[in-house]
Amino acid sequence: MKNIQIISDKNLRSLRIKKTLLNILKKIKLKKSNRIIVIGGDGFMLQTLKRNKKSKRLFYGVNSGNYGFLMNKFSSKNFIKNFTKSKKVSISPLEMTVRNNKNITNKHLAINEVSILRQSRQAASLSISHGSKQIIKELVSDGVLVSTPAGSTAYNLSVHGPILSLNSKKLSISPISPFRPRRWRGKIVSDRSKILIRNLNPKKRPISAVADNIEVRNAKNIFIKTNQKIKFNLLYDKNRSLQKKIKIEQLRRETS
Numbered sequence: 359m360k361n362i363q364i365i366s367d368k369n370l371r372s373l374r375i376k377k378t379l380l381n382i383l384k385k386i387k388l389k390k391s392n393r394i395i396v397i398g399g400d401g402f403m404l405q406t407l408k409r410n411k412k413s414k415r416l417f418y419g420v421n422s423g424n425y426g427f428l429m430n431k432f433s434s435k436n437f438i439k440n441f442t443k444s445k446k447v448s449i450s451p452l453e454m455t456v457r458n459n460k461n462i463t464n465k466h467l468a469i470n471e472v473s474i475l476r477q478s479r480q481a482a483s484l485s486i487s488h489g490s491k492q493i494i495k496e497l498v499s500d501g502v503l504v505s506t507p508a509g510s511t512a513y514n515l516s517v518h519g520p521i522l523s524l525n526s527k528k529l530s531i532s533p534i535s536p537f538r539p540r541r542w543r544g545k546i547v548s549d550r551s552k553i554l555i556r557n558l559n560p561k562k563r564p565i566s567a568v569a570d571n572i573e574v575r576n577a578k579n580i581f582i583k584t585n586q587k588i589k590f591n592l593l594y595d596k597n598r599s600l601q602k603k604i605k606i607e608q609l610r611r612e613t614s
Contacts, residue, residue: 367398399423444593468569470509477564500535
């Protein structure tokens with residue numbers, strides 16, 4: 359107990375699970391552990407990981423939300439077995455650096471995706487490049503997503519982006535409701551890529567840049583790369599690993 363920390367969301371379901379877990383952990387003796395139990399939904403897990411980005415500890419999620427893709431299903435009967443035999447998955451986040459129309463720079467991390475979204479009734483007008491290579495000269499659309507493998511089954515999947523295997527070492531760039539070129543379906547690039555997205559018409563067509571759930575408005579230039587120096591260590595039940603969850607979503611897509 360001394361080395362196991364519990365971080366819980368404040369909703370009623372999360373607090374009930376926390377109370378149950380405290381009672382379970384009091385009755386058993388665990389070896390020294392550097393694990394953190396996170397009770398909540400995917401959004402709460404994302405917030406917790408970012409607040410603890412310098413931590414080397416292992417994060418075991420217990421789902422009290424809806425889908426809980428990043429979390430584990432709670433079972434009071436099997437909790438100790440699942441918890442002690444869980445497997446580690448390490449993921450690195452995207453780092454988003456945004457310069458707005460006043461040349462103020464903001465930097466945020468994204469574990470799932472960076473979303474570039476139109477901010478008004480006008481469609482966004484964007485250019486996208488990585489390194490010295492231009493991916494698309496002008497994309498007129500509602501926006502574009504840059505997604506990690508862990509986030510490829512979230513918003514990225516909803517806009518018909520590809521599902522990436524966790525060990526693919528790739529990023530997905532997916533348009534949101536493309537108007538010109540209408541048939542552009544996006545691109546898969548290396549997770550070593552340094553992606554630059556520019557707003558071609560910031561006065562008439564303002565955009566916002568969102569790192570998971572943190573928004574920067576009136577973005578002018580957005581620079582996105584994987585921060586390989588940061589590793590978030592997540593724990594998953596043996597039979598419900600993150601890799602298996604991604605594979606299930608791939609199979610669902612193929613049969614739908």
